[in-house]
Amino acid sequence: MWGIAALIVGLSAAVAALLAIPFRRWGNVAYVVVMATLFLLIRVGADQTIRPPLENWYAEKELAKDPLYKHIFDQYPELREPILTGVIHVANGGSMDSKEWSAMYHTIAPALQALIGKAPPEHIVRFMEVTVAAAKELQRQDPELCFKFLYPDPRGGIDSTRYLDPGTQKEMMKMLNEGAEAAVLHPHRFDGDLDELMEKHVAIDQFTQEELLAVATPNENTDAALACGASIRIFDQILKAPEPDRAELFRGLLTEG
Template identity: 20%
Template sequence: MTSHAILASLFSALVWLVIIGGLRQRQKLRPVAAILLFVLPLLAGNVYYFGWVNPEQQKQAAIDASAARLATLPVWRTVKVQQPALYQQAYDELITHLRAGMPPQQAIDSLRPLVADLLNQRINAARDEDLVDYMQASLEQMKQIRQHSTGQCFRFLFPQVKGGVNVSELLPKAVTDRELQSMDVLLQHSRGAEQSVDLKQGRVQLQSVVRGLYDRWGSDLQTLNTPAEPGVDEGKLCDMTIDLYQSVLALPGKDSANVLRIIISGTGN
């Protein structure tokens, strides 16, 4: 109970005690009735406060704290400045999830798809080193989630098929923090002109990567294009995806960024 609530309760009790005392002096109340008149309102008031008012205040305080924290987090603090409408959408979704009883960190993690869409829009304007760093952080997440389970890895990579995962429950904080920081840097430096992409050279390098993958995986590689197909081998899809990005990131920085843009934009033919 807050100090204001305690003072109000004590004041009410004192006033009520004076009234009851006056009635007793005039012999208009029996002792038992006087006690009940004093105790019952106080009991009802405390039940009301601790049963409804205080829990609601605590819930609202937790919601306010999480909403304030969102504005200080990497990525979201940048989105708030660069894309106010998107930030407001994220803020509204966060409040909705919190009011529904979702844990704060899970509610914040649930906003990731909103950032993913923005990132995809910024890929072509991102600096090469920022794009490569972000994908390296994402690759580390893929590997660690794959170690947890095949199903979790599949859901992480293909959320449109089976829904996503709560990465904060699966990964060390250092791993998730690194990805958020790399995303934040990418967004901060991707508001200018698009980077030049050598499509011809990039496609040659991508074809070389794919040939290497085909040597290792054979015709199963084609299932990367149809993850929603019934009966797909989820573990193999995860492993092939990891292999793909490992192979691309093994290229020199400029070449790696070039191929990544082609893959993400779907211009690899």
């Protein structure tokens, strides 16, 4: 945020020059030394007291222009500070691969996921494709990770950044962000019959009663391998369905299921 940095430097220099005026009678060298010392002291103080609120104000002003983050600020005011912290961290030279940015994104992910069900068809399908790929990746490591990834409520979710390949994680974040933004700009709603769509495109007779129960009512005692495996098979069958049913099935599961 070069504008803020320049403003602080300018203010610090101006204040230092004013405060150093009484020392002019000591001579030019002494005056310059005093002014430089005052400038450094004021600059340090400004960085600690003036810079943070200015950065927050600027970041919030810029994010308010973004429809997605304006929506999140309006609907989830408690996420305002974590988002501003992450954005300012990156604006000040921090990496988007850093722990600070990942922590911020992990915090707001549920708010973004809540929007996916309203996204246009192509965004829903792309998001679910990468979600299924991530679930399979976690399944290979440990079915429990897969279960907690797909069903975070019963036994708590996971920090996917710790387990997923960086490329998969980056693609997930991209699809999640793009899908959520599209949902705010071009919201869709589910108008179909979920049961009818499921019967049409998912071969229920290929699943045992235990598998269907594990997927329909996941709880703290659910067999992780059973629920994870059955969920992935269901998603794979849906991904093979033609449009528009494929996107509508996922929309129904995300909003009605």
